[in-house]
Amino acid sequence: MDERQLRILRELGELGSVTAVAEALLVTPSAISQQLRLLQRAMPVPLTERQGRRLVLTDAGQALAGAAIEVETALERARHTVAEFVDRPDGEVSVAAFHSAGSAFFPLLLRGLAAPGGPKLTLADEDVTQDEFPPLTREYDLVLAHRLDHTPGWPRTVTATTLLREPLDVAMPTDHPLAVKQRLTPRDVADQPWITVHDGFPVLATIDAIATAAGRRLHLAHRINEFAVVAEAVAAGGGLALIPRWTMRPHPALVLKPLSGVQARRHIDALHRPERIARKAVRTVLAELRRAAGTIRGQD
8 A cells, every 4th residue: 555545545535436536636537446446455354335326435444544644644744854854954964075175175164154053064084096986975965076187077876066177286395406497297207206196096197197298107206195295295305296286285395386298187076966965954065165166266
């Protein structure tokens, strides 16, 4: 049995005929009769009987029709509860981000949503490989993920909102010989030691592109994922590194130089499952992330 069948049985008990029920529910009498037959198959005793030309409820049918009122009331209460949950502006919203995005976006998000009555944020850092970002949408309402400009998009199981298309610049100490150049080419940097990420993380593909464009293998001296640590290693003379232009705080001992000849840019996207955006609180947080992205981009 289902809600629709119980509703028909209840209406039959009140209106007294299949035709009247059909008119009330805006369907055909044959559709009403079919649903009653399906309901009857699930019951061990008759629910209706003929009294002349009228179809009326048996005692069992009247008992089930009475229970149908309770079912419909409970379902309506459940729908109302869901509607309240969806429309609550102050609902809890969970947001995960990789480290450099979290460093840039989380403070702006917390300040932007600090007013009473707004969404309640729960923030988390997730340092994962590119293909591990979409599964995180099972656990979090919104996931800040990154991928390189030229790589395939995210799977259709998630919805992606691009927040930033951020250049990746070459970081070096301020007194490095290459620091006098306005722009760098792959050949300029090919003979330098490099500090880069672990395998499977997006920035590594740009390192490979530099090597291909320069026609030689790069020396990968150190593998460090956290850009703040990378910056300190570069400042200490450990090698060159690709550093995001906007989401990293400027380091006083470093200079960033744009790179020509390869695609050195990443997308920072907010990923979510399609149904999550039905909640008003999630939509509010996503809108604030867009505003934060404008602020971050404006710092350039």
